[in-house]
Amino acid sequence: MKDIAKKVLSGDSRAIARLITLAENNDPSANDSMKDIHPHTGKAHVIGITGVMGSGKSTLIYELTRLYRKQGKTVGIIAIDPTSPFSGGALLGDRVRMMELTMDEGVFIRSMGTRGMLGGLASAVYDVVEILDASGKDVVIVETVGVGQAEVDIIKIADTTLVIIVPGLGDSIQTLKAGVMEIADIYVVNKADRAGVEQTVAEVESLVDITCSEKERKTPILSTIAKHGEGVKELIIEIENHEKYLKKTKEFETKRRLRYEAELIEIIRKRLMNFIFDEEQFKDKVELLIDQISKKQIDPHSAAEEILSKILK
Amino acid sequence: MEKKIRVLVAKPGLDGHDRGAKIVARALRDAGMEVIYTGLHQTAEMVVETAIQEDVDVVGLSLLSGAHMTLFVDVARLIKKKGLDDVLIIGGGIIPEEDISKLHKEGIAGVFGPGTPCEDIIKFIKENVKR
Numbered sequence: 001m002k003d004i005a006k007k008v009l010s011g012d013s014r015a016i017a018r019l020i021t022l023a024e025n026n027d028p029s030a031n032d033s034m035k036d037i038h039p040h041t042g043k044a045h046v047i048g049i050t051g052v053m054g055s056g057k058s059t060l061i062y063e064l065t066r067l068y069r070k071q072g073k074t075v076g077i078i079a080i081d082p083t084s085p086f087s088g089g090a091l092l093g094d095r096v097r098m099m100e101l102t103m104d105e106g107v108f109i110r111s112m113g114t115r116g117m118l119g120g121l122a123s124a125v126y127d128v129v130e131i132l133d134a135s136g137k138d139v140v141i142v143e144t145v146g147v148g149q150a151e152v153d154i155i156k157i158a159d160t161t162l163v164i165i166v167p168g169l170g171d172s173i174q175t176l177k178a179g180v181m182e183i184a185d186i187y188v189v190n191k192a193d194r195a196g197v198e199q200t201v202a203e204v205e206s207l208v209d210i211t212c213s214e215k216e217r218k219t220p221i222l223s224t225i226a227k228h229g230e231g232v233k234e235l236i237i238e239i240e241n242h243e244k245y246l247k248k249t250k251e252f253e254t255k256r257r258l259r260y261e262a263e264l265i266e267i268i269r270k271r272l273m274n275f276i277f278d279e280e281q282f283k284d285k286v287e288l289l290i291d292q293i294s295k296k297q298i299d300p301h302s303a304a305e306e307i308l309s310k311i312l313k
Numbered sequence: 314m315e316k317k318i319r320v321l322v323a324k325p326g327l328d329g330h331d332r333g334a335k336i337v338a339r340a341l342r343d344a345g346m347e348v349i350y351t352g353l354h355q356t357a358e359m360v361v362e363t364a365i366q367e368d369v370d371v372v373g374l375s376l377l378s379g380a381h382m383t384l385f386v387d388v389a390r391l392i393k394k395k396g397l398d399d400v401l402i403i404g405g406g407i408i409p410e411e412d413i414s415k416l417h418k419e420g421i422a423g424v425f426g427p428g429t430p431c432e433d434i435i436k437f438i439k440e441n442v443k444r
């Protein structure tokens with residue numbers, strides 16, 4: 001086993017941080033360490049938090065983490081923000097809300113850019129969850145980007161998915177209808193200090209009634225005031241209840257299987273793309289084919305077949 | 314492999330506004346970097362712990378005046394003490410000429426006065442990142 005993997009397993013922050021960087025950069029040297037740590041994963045409960053920007057996700061994570069720490073649990077946090085498709089840069093500002101967790105040795109926070117992924121996650125997020133899990137964190141919390149697109153990929157990685165809604169944002173329920181509503185294991189109506197909470201809760205309730213009629217578990221709806229830590233204790237209890245429900249039924253295995261499926265596909269996709277677009281032997285060929293397509297000498301489908309035939313032989 | 318330059322923009326100390334830091338943060342993002350922004354009132358320990366967890370290539374400190382020199386130095390020394398040898402440290406603010414060489418000696422490689430064009434900072438980072 002490589003030194004860095006050993007250090008990750010012992011909970012060493014520097015090693016955790018460095019292995020995350022290697023995984024994010026698709027550095028081949030991360031692969032062996034990822035293999036080494038995998039047998040030590042699967043213990044952490046993974047919580048996914050989605051909701052539009054400004055709904056209070058980061059603030060809620062801060063409050064949840066404080067309570068988990070009081071219970072003696074260690075926490076890993078992955079905060080994802082959008083990467084600009086034009087510059088490739090990203091402004092990662094979620095730590096501002098979690099500043100007071102910085103010096104807590106039982107908490108590790110990592111900010112990530114989406115680096116071209118749609119669906120609210122970053123491509124390396126599966127690796128980062130495994131790294132934090134292997135490092136011994138009891139709970140891993142993932143904050144999605146919150147730009148309001150269909151950020152449904154979070155269910156591929158989370159054991160418990162929280163969907164945050166705020167009152168008064170007319171489009172928030174609309175967003176729910178656009179597909180985000182089906183993914184919630186728990187609804188959180190945050191900013192309950194604002195006008196219109198009852199109406200928002202009622203609207204969500206009516207949606208839950210429509211979707212959950214056939215399920216044995218009714219999706220709970222909770223109100224919180226994350227800014228003041230209100231309702232967070234109740235939320236943790238609901239998260240625990242959900243965890244118990246998952247383990248009592250077969251759903252836990254189903255969820256984990258879904259994660260490994262998504263992870264496997266992502267690894268293959270990344271490696272295949274790197275192979276085709278980065279390897280010297282293919283790079284020139286790809287460029288040549290693109291030139292030929294531009295000159296109408298070949299069509300894109302035939303060009304793709306030509307590349308694939310070289311790999312699949 | 315897709316290496317990106319990661320920069321921590323921090324505002325240690327107690328003074329209250331971070332407009333300058335935010336402008337620089339945005340400019341660095343537009344130059345293709347991943348900028349971790351942490352907000353006001355960071356202690357030196359917090360800056361360095363954040364730099365570790367985020368595994369940044371650059372720590373950029375924003376200070377209003379030379380009166381906060383000691384904060385710069387605290388961060389630089391702690392970074393050295395923790396062995397983060399491959400982190401580039403830069404700083405900006407109103408810093409008297411005579412203090413600049415002192416800061417260089419402490420390991421703060423780039424010191425930028427008010428009104429420095431963002432392009433200069435970007436260029437400096439790109440030419441001096443250590444990994």
Ligand SMILES: Nc1nc2c(ncn2[C@@H]2O[C@H](COP(=O)(O)OP(=O)(O)O)[C@@H](O)[C@H]2O)c(=O)[nH]1
Binds near residue numbers: 055191
């Ligand atoms: N009024 C009110 N504001 C809140 C509440 N929770 C968070 N906020 C504020 O909402 C803003 C956005 O919060 P943030 O956690 O950054 O949201 P995110 O973008 O979803 O991560 C901040 O100014 C918070 O202080 C709440 O319960 N009530």
Ligand SMILES: [Mg+2]
Binds near residue numbers: 057058059093094143
């Ligand atoms: Mg946030």
